[in-house]
Amino acid sequence: MRMSHLFGRTLREAPGDVELPSHRLMLRAALIRPLGAGIYSLLPLGWRVVRKIEQIIREEIDAIGGQEMLMPVVHPADIWRESGRYQAVGPELTRFQDRSERDMVLAMTHEEIVTDLARQEINSYRQLPMLVYHIQTKWRDEPRSRGGLIRVREFTMKDSYSLDLDDAGLDVQYRNHWQAYERIFRRVGLDFVVVGADTGMMGGTASHEFMALSPYGEDIVLICSNGDYADNREVATFAREAPGDEAPLPLDEVETPNATTIQALADYLDIPLSRTAKAVFYKGDSGRFVFVVIRGDLEVNETKLRKATGEGGFTPASVEEIRAIGAEPGYGSPIGVRDAVIVIDESVRDSPNLVAGANRVGWHTRNTNPGRDYAPDIVADIAAAEAGFPCPKCGAPLTAERAIEVGNIFKLGTRYSKMLGAEYLDAEGMSHPIFMGSYGIGSGRVSATVVEQHHDERGIAWPASVAPFDVSLLWIGGSEDTAPREAADALYDELRAAGIDVLYDDRPERAGVKFNDADLIGNPIRLSVSARTLERGEAEIKLRTESESVFVPLAEVVPTVQGMLAQLLLALSGD
RNA sequence: CGGGGUGUGGCGCAGUCGGUAGCGCGCGGCGUUUGGGACGCUGAGGUCGGAGGUUCGAGUCCUCUCACCCCGACCA
Numbered sequence: 001m002r003m004s005h006l007f008g009r010t011l012r013e014a015p016g017d018v019e020l021p022s023h024r025l026m027l028r029a030a031l032i033r034p035l036g037a038g039i040y041s042l043l044p045l046g047w048r049v050v051r052k053i054e055q056i057i058r059e060e061i062d063a064i065g066g067q068e069m070l071m072p073v074v075h076p077a078d079i080w081r082e083s084g085r086y087q088a089v090g091p092e093l094t095r096f097q098d099r100s101e102r103d104m105v106l107a108m109t110h111e112e113i114v115t116d117l118a119r120q121e122i123n124s125y126r127q128l129p130m131l132v133y134h135i136q137t138k139w140r141d142e143p144r145s146r147g148g149l150i151r152v153r154e155f156t157m158k159d160s161y162s163l164d165l166d167d168a169g170l171d172v173q174y175r176n177h178w179q180a181y182e183r184i185f186r187r188v189g190l191d192f193v194v195v196g197a198d199t200g201m202m203g204g205t206a207s208h209e210f211m212a213l214s215p216y217g218e219d220i221v222l223i224c225s226n227g228d229y230a231d232n233r234e235v236a237t238f239a240r241e242a243p244g245d246e247a248p249l250p251l252d253e254v255e256t257p258n259a260t261t262i263q264a265l266a267d268y269l270d271i272p273l274s275r276t277a278k279a280v281f282y283k284g285d286s287g288r289f290v291f292v293v294i295r296g297d298l299e300v301n302e303t304k305l306r307k308a309t310g311e312g313g314f315t316p317a318s319v320e321e322i323r324a325i326g327a328e329p330g331y332g333s334p335i336g337v338r339d340a341v342i343v344i345d346e347s348v349r350d351s352p353n354l355v356a357g358a359n360r361v362g363w364h365t366r367n368t369n370p371g372r373d374y375a376p377d378i379v380a381d382i383a384a385a386e387a388g389f390p391c392p393k394c395g396a397p398l399t400a401e402r403a404i405e406v407g408n409i410f411k412l413g414t415r416y417s418k419m420l421g422a423e424y425l426d427a428e429g430m431s432h433p434i435f436m437g438s439y440g441i442g443s444g445r446v447s448a449t450v451v452e453q454h455h456d457e458r459g460i461a462w463p464a465s466v467a468p469f470d471v472s473l474l475w476i477g478g479s480e481d482t483a484p485r486e487a488a489d490a491l492y493d494e495l496r497a498a499g500i501d502v503l504y505d506d507r508p509e510r511a512g513v514k515f516n517d518a519d520l521i522g523n524p525i526r527l528s529v530s531a532r533t534l535e536r537g538e539a540e541i542k543l544r545t546e547s548e549s550v551f552v553p554l555a556e557v558v559p560t561v562q563g564m565l566a567q568l569l570l571a572l573s574g575d
Numbered sequence: 576c577g578g579g580g581u582g583u584g585g586c587g588c589a590g591u592c593g594g595u596a597g598c599g600c601g602c603g604g605c606g607u608u609u610g611g612g613a614c615g616c617u618g619a620g621g622u623c624g625g626a627g628g629u630u631c632g633a634g635u636c637c638u639c640u641c642a643c644c645c646c647g648a649c650c651a
Contacts, residue, residue, distance in 0.1 A: 012600065012612070013587050017580085017644040037643065092650070109651075143576070143649050151650090197651095209651090218650090313649080408651055440651065478609045512611035519611090530610060540610095 008043035022451035023148025038145025038153035048468040064176040077103035106139040114161040119422035133160030149448035162437040189463030196231040206411040211403035224391035234303040236385035243350035249367040260330030262296040273297035277354035279332030284311035291340040295347035301384035308380035331357035412436040460522030464568035472518040474505035476530035
């Protein structure tokens, strides 16, 4: 590609309101342009990157038996009604009507469609297992998009779907995807961890996320410093200390003026936070009042609470609502409240004689004990894991890291096949639901994440596997000496003839402009010729990630570049 | 959806007390220059996000509205 004809020019300055390095650099390097909030065009350079990423994905999914296909972006609403998601999913699912006023939706994922196809195409156990996938546009009307391609509303995703006889078959395909995903993310040059995750709106029985570590990540992962445990903070657990063996002491009300926070209470009574019971009040989506009790040194994890209660979500309860159940904000106690679901964390079950509120202003109660003093409706792990907490496997301290979710694998089980009636007949002629799995990678998000992990103050430094071009070629010199330009023209032809992708900066620009653009766009190899190099019949070759360059005779440029590329790619090989 | 912010030429920005819309970069032409974002001359490009209002007069004041960005809520 000749830069003089490249569609999309580089920007010296990015729009002032962008924050993330990847967002800024992808705009400046002419990879993407915004159309609306969370909606982007991929310019030729950006599209080349995404296509390379998708090709790597394709190769690895094909290698585990995937069959590529293509499913529609627009779905009749009925199929989503069948799965129950038409009702269950909020406004991020865009609903509209066609000209005949039929309800339609824009695809945000394709479980329903695969399941519908499976019930038509799969009849016999002889046809399973099966793995299908496509790389296709998704629309999710996020409440808030952010950060360029990191979080968008319209995006392209590779989603694959496995179909199996039983749970054991699903296990195999799940593991296959796990390994394929590890190869994919290694090949594109990402530093990542795999963590256990919540299944969220997908439903199903298990889920793992592939998390690229980045200070700009939206998720927090907890990782054991020994390397034997990693989970998304949404589901992360930690080693709990053994239950206290103190004998229960009698309840004892104590005056605690102005101690409306746990910290104030602990300070006033001169006790550690872990000797207090904190009351947290929620209103569940179902309308139930959820009264949470957790030890004062811990925080509530709402994802865990959602699972424990079966509520879809929570809003903080108002002062009026709290008083209506007989509790007092700031001095809340589960003792004596009515019309509330009482949920206690395991920490409260296992810690005798905690100080709780007394449900009247200015007073707390010592020595509260669930079971004796009040009856919890639910006892569960609803505590948020934090950095420094002990690993649930080995007890070593956990670390917390920010991360970007680049891939996600789900065991759906029979959640969709049962609802939509996707069944097969076994050898005895008995009907069984198909076991399904669902596996996604956002290719655009991967491209932005690679930029987050591979850039410096000058621009992007693409891993060779996904760079828009292998080589940035440029000539330096004035208009009167045509030799550099002619030498570069010749190299351009030679390199292309050898199958190397070249971005040729053939513009009559000064050296600084060309060098800066080459650094900004970030192809892995920079090749330059000038009067100075031609004096010795040489070209200059520099890796984007190195500060030193090498000089090679013109005749050796192609094999040298080929060797360098092979080496760069080898370092990124998935194995 | 809550909180905050920004909308002025392609990009970055200035515009005071309400008085004929500017600067830098970029873009076209000519010339000089030519190894890390050159210089001179010259030129094109703006219904100041939109609507309504106040005023002799609105980029500037008021009301409404739209868009985008950031934080949160939410989210695979």
